[in-house]
Amino acid sequence: MGFYARRIFPFLVDYALRNQEAAACRARLVPLAHGTVLEVGIGSGLNAPFYTAQVDQVVGIDPSPALLGKARGRLGASAAPILLACAFAESIPLASGSIDTVVMTWTLCSLRDPRAGLDEIRRVLRPDGQLLFIEHGLAPDADVARWQRRLDPLRTRISSSP
Numbered sequence: 001m002g003f004y005a006r007r008i009f010p011f012l013v014d015y016a017l018r019n020q021e022a023a024a025c026r027a028r029l030v031p032l033a034h035g036t037v038l039e040v041g042i043g044s045g046l047n048a049p050f051y052t053a054q055v056d057q058v059v060g061i062d063p064s065p066a067l068l069g070k071a072r073g074r075l076g077a078s079a080a081p082i083l084l085a086c087a088f089a090e091s092i093p094l095a096s097g098s099i100d101t102v103v104m105t106w107t108l109c110s111l112r113d114p115r116a117g118l119d120e121i122r123r124v125l126r127p128d129g130q131l132l133f134i135e136h137g138l139a140p141d142a143d144v145a146r147w148q149r150r151l152d153p154l155r156t157r158i159s160s161s162p
Contacts, residue, residue: 033103045072046074060084106136
């Protein structure tokens with residue numbers, strides 16, 4: 001694992017997603033989780049403080065060992081126990097139908113194969129389970145959308161896990 005993957009990438013991800021607006025979104029979404037939870041793309045653990053006693057356990061997966069290292073420092077802020085695993089969403093190391101709630105916050109764009117990741121999420125989610133997610137997309141404002149398209153190659157280079 002190179003310098004970028006160990007130092008720069010984890011810092012950029014944590015910094016970009018650690019703001020008041022993102023925290024407000026997390027505060028509305030994450031407390032809806034219950035039972036056994038899978039957090040896909042747990043990253044640096046920014047959702048940890050928002051899990052409630054309605055959660056029996058969180059299994060947080062992320063392909064970045066460096067981000068998982070940052071997440072370890074935030075586990076104490078959670079009302080629920082959190083287990084961390086270095087894994088990709090496209091191959092979740094859990095039994096089929098074993099998860100009550102899946103949480104994803106700004107994760108889908110980082111998956112190598114979003115379709116395969118969503119298929120795996122469906123596999124591990126109980127039939128009556130819930131998927132809670134926050135995602136971003138193309139802005140409805142044409143000028144903003146134009147800038148998003150211009151900046152996308154740079155964003156992809158910076159934010160893609162090495």
